[in-house]
Amino acid sequence: MNIEQLDIMRNLTAGQQTQRTIARHTGYSLGKVNRLVTELQKQDYVDSSLQLTAAGKQYLVTHHPQRAIILAAGYGMRMVPINMEEPKGLLEVNGEPLIERLIKQLHAVGIDDIHIVVGFMKEHYEYLIDQYHVKLIVNTHYEDYKNLYSLYLARLFLADSYVAPCDIWFKNNPFSRIEDQSWYLFSNHQTNDSAWRVTNRGTVKRISKGSRGDQMVGIAYLNESSGRLLAKLLQVAVGNELMLSQFWEQVLNDNGRFLLKGRLIADDDFNEINSYEQLRDIDFNSIHLQNKAMRVIEKALDTDLRGIKNIRVLKKGMTNRSFFFEHDGHRYIMRIPGEGTGELINRQEEYDVYQELQGTAWTERVFYLNPRNGYKLSAFIEDAHNARASNWDEVTRCMAMLRKLHHSGFKVGHAFHLYDQIKFYESLRKEPSAYRDYAAVKDRVDRLRPFISQHAKPQVLCHIDANPDNFVFDRNDHLYLIDWEYAGMQDPDIDVAMFAIYAMYDRSQLDKLIDTYYQGQCDRTTRLKIYAYAAACGLLWSNWCEYKQSLGLDFGEYSLAQYRYAKEYSSLVLDALEEDNAQD
Incomplete structure (x- = not known):
């Protein structure tokens, strides 16, 4: 039996007993319905009164979806x-x-x-x-x-x-x-x-x-x-x-x-119902339209749900999930913290940093930031691209941005304590590291601590998460430094090391980065200290990756690269310091 004949049978079992009512319900022409009914009568499924015959009823029994x-x-x-x-x-x-x-x-x-x-x-x-x-x-x-x-x-x-x-x-x-x-x-x-x-x-x-x-x-x-x-x-x-x-x-x-x-x-x-807007269009009063993020947007932009358009998810970041949308001809980004971020980030400290940076032309414009749950509403940077770690013209401008930050005089009431953070991330994963030689690598990184402390510069506001992806060029080639979740007072050299290990630079590239930041005026001790930061920060983010992996997130080669920084640069610095001691 073909689909059109089945449509007639379905209507007959639903109580439609005239060709005209069947035509109305199926959308078929009256002539087509008459033809299909005649075909069913010839097959002895329907009688002249449009009632199912015994064969028609048996057909229903044997062709019922299970x-x-x-x-x-x-x-x-x-x-x-x-x-x-x-x-x-x-x-x-x-x-x-x-x-x-x-x-x-x-x-x-x-x-x-x-x-x-x-x-x-x-x-x-x-x-x-x-x-x-x-x-x-x-x-x-x-x-x-x-x-x-x-x-x-x-x-x-x-x-x-x-x-x-x-x-x-x-x-x-x-x-x-x-x-x-x-x-x-x-x-x-x-x-x-x-x-x-x-x-x-x-x-x-x-x-x-x-x-x-x-x-x-x-x-x-x-x-x-x-x-x-x-x-x-x-x-x-x-x-x-x-x-x-x-x-x-x-x-x-x-x-x-x-x-x-x-x-x-x-x-x-x-x-x-594949999007927020499709749900809104079919049922404006749906209870699911009024979630936390949308209430924030309505209040911050003084609008209602009808004014929020073209919602699109952004690529999932390492820490957060975000989406952008349009309102009144402008685009915005709403950040919703991802899995486990409440354990990793002090949102009150992040809020304090943004308060200190308020009005700065080289950070994103923030309309709302909740110091309790981390929800953040900011302006979308149009026609932007992230800094390319392979483009040294762009890297040079990023290092100039870091120098500008480090000499800005901005201050907050909290510091980023590198070794305390390593210990904290270790505790979060709640089980031994997956790396077999972790204890030996951790011991070498710990032995770098006195050297780092002895040569640390006065603390200034540092970005800490100085990832090339957080340096953004807009359509007018204006450079922004965004996403200050981990920022705090620290030795400015830590930001140089962070940029390098995020970019997964080799040693020659790291040296070039150091020379770029210091404009060719970096002494040997400072260079070794930045190497030491690369080791310690590599161990920090390696533990961060292991914790996030326990939540079901995998960062591929990035996690392996961070552990390699901890392993290789801790050995490099300790060997150099041992040689210096031997010469003394």
């Missing part, structure tokens, strides 16, 4: 800032969580065997087990892979099953008591994001380059044979690292042929 899979594991980056407090499947529209609406719609057509693949904030979905008797499948790789992997985890339940994302709101129930051929749901909205178009016969054709395709909605029905086939395709796909970065629909693309029939839905029959 189960459903709901994909709800993803982080939902486009849902920032809501996704800081609630997973997207539990966002409420008109007082009803999206995923509960889907579950109720499935129950309404007799489908109770429902598997939900969860990952991000999985604990928030646990209540559904008791309330709706669903089963949860946990995806531990939700941060690493797209939803192809989630569907792979549910591959045993694909036959006679619906597949649905958790973030779509349907005006009418998209599920049915009767299915036959497998299908994938498209919207009649044309978009550049789709390479497919549904024909009048329900086949799905690949469109030519430059054309617009029918929007892919994300719901599919898989009969028994399609479910078995898809399970095999997923099994093969997860063995390919490139495929793991794809959405599950990619396996339906068989060398330009779409493996399922297409089913069309009107664009105004559903809403995809």
